[in-house]
Amino acid sequence: MMNSSVISLLVLLIANGVFGQSVPVFISGENPAGLKWEKVENMSDEFTGDSVDLRKWQIEPIENSFTWEGRPPGLFQAENVWVKDGDLRVKVGVLDEPYTGVEGSYTYCGGIVRSIQTGEKGWYYECRMKANATEMSSTFWLLTEGGPDEALELDIQECVGTTTELTKKWARNWDQIFHSNAIHWRYFSEPKETKKQGWTGLEEKNARRYFVYGA
Template sequence: MKMYPAALKNKIIILAIGLLGAFGYAQPPKVIGKTWEKVEKLSDEFNGKKIDKSKWNIDPEGHYELNWIGRAPALFQKESFDIGNGYLSIEVGKLKKPYVENKKYDKPMIYKYHGGILRSYKKTSVGHYYECRMKMNKTEMGGGFWLCHRGTCENKNEIDITESVGKLTEKTHKWAYDWDQIMHSNAIHRGSTCVKQVRDQKKMAPPTKNSERFYTYGFYWKSPTELLFYLDGEYVYTLNPPVPFNQELVLQFSIEAYDWNPIPEVGSMVATASKEDRTTLIDYIRVYKLKDN
C-alpha cells in the first residue's frame, strides 16, 4: 500500500509515543499562565475495594439523567463490574438466559450477552482535560471513554474520546476493518425529529491492537469549537464540532455491542473466551480543570 509522507510521519510519531506510553503516565498539556487542578469528583485511581458510588453510577437505569440499557444483543448490567488490584474491570459474557425488553423501544429487544456502563454524577464542560488509561478486552464487544447528556430535541451532543473493539470477524462491516487497532474520536450533534445529525470525526492507528496493552487516551476541551485529543500524552488531532459544544455533559465509560461488528451466534469470544480475555481493565480516570497561576 502506498504510504504518503504525512501518513508516514504520523506513523513514526505514534510508534515513538507508544513506547513512551508503555513506561509512563500521560499528563495534561501545558497552558501558559495556568495550572491544572484535579477534579476529584470526576477522577478515580480505582485502588479501593469497592466502586465509589458517590462518584459513579453503574446501574444502567439508576442515573438521574441517562438510562440507556445497552444496544441489543448486549445488556448493560452492574454485575459486570468489579474492582481489585488497582483496576476497575468490566467483564462481558453470555447471559444465563435471554432478556427481552418489551417497553422501552418500538419493538421488543432481545439481549443475550452483557456488558456495562459507568456514568459520572457530576457534569463537566469546556476548559477541562480528561484522561483514561485502559486496556480493551479481546472479544467482539468494545466501547470506550465518552461524554453525553439527555439534551433537547434541537440540541443533543456527544463527544467520544476513544472507542474500539477487541476482535473483528468475517461479518464485521468493511469500513470497520481497523477497529481493533484504533483511536477513534467523535464530535456528534445528534439527529432527531428536529435536526439532522452531523459530526466531525478522526482516527489514528496505535502501535498495537487495543487489547494487547494499556493505552492512555486524553482529551482537552479547549473551547466550544476546538477539541484536542491525545494518545499516551502526545497530541494526535483536533476535532471541530459542527455546532458549538458548550453544554454540561456526563462522563461515561462503556463496553457494549455494535451492530457493525455482530457477535457470532456460535463460537464467539464473548461466549467462549477466558474471563481474562473477556475483561476490559481501567487503570484510572482523571479529570483536570484550569486555574490561574
C-alpha cells in the same frame, strides 16, 4: 436551547481503569506550557479500594434520569462492574437467556460507568484504558444533558478488542485504532445526526495493553 456546559463522563464496556493522577499524561516534550492543572476530585479515581465508589460513579444503567440499558445485542448490567487490584473492571459475556428490552433483543452483557458529577466546558478529560478482548465496544465518551430536542456527544475513543471474518468491512481495523467522533444529535428534527470523525491506526491491538486517551 441546549445547555452545553453540562457534561456527563461515561466509560462504556472498558476492561480496566480510569486514570486519576494529579496532572494529565503527555508525550515527552508535548506538555502545554504555562498551564496550571487542578484535579477534579469527584471525577478522578485510582480505584485503590475494594469496591466502586458510588459517590463518584453510577454503574446502574437506569438511574438518575438515565434510561439507556444498552444497544442490542449488548445489555448493561451493574453486576458486571467491579474494582480489583487497582483497576475498574467491566466483564462482557453471553447472557444465560435472551432478554427483550425497549430497544430490542439482548443476547450479550457488559456494563456502563457514568460520573455522578457533571463536567464543564474547558475541562480536560482523561482515561487509562485497556479494551476488552472481544468484539464488544470499549468506549470513553462525553454526553451533554442537552435540551428537549438535541444533545452533543464526544467519543474520545471508540474501539473493539478483536475482529473476525464476520466483522463488517468498515470496522475491520477497529481492534487497532484510535477513533473519535463528535456528534450533534437531534431527536425530533432533521437532520437527526451530524457527525465528524477522525482516526489513526495503532501499532498494537487496543486490548494488548493500557493506553491513555484524553480530550
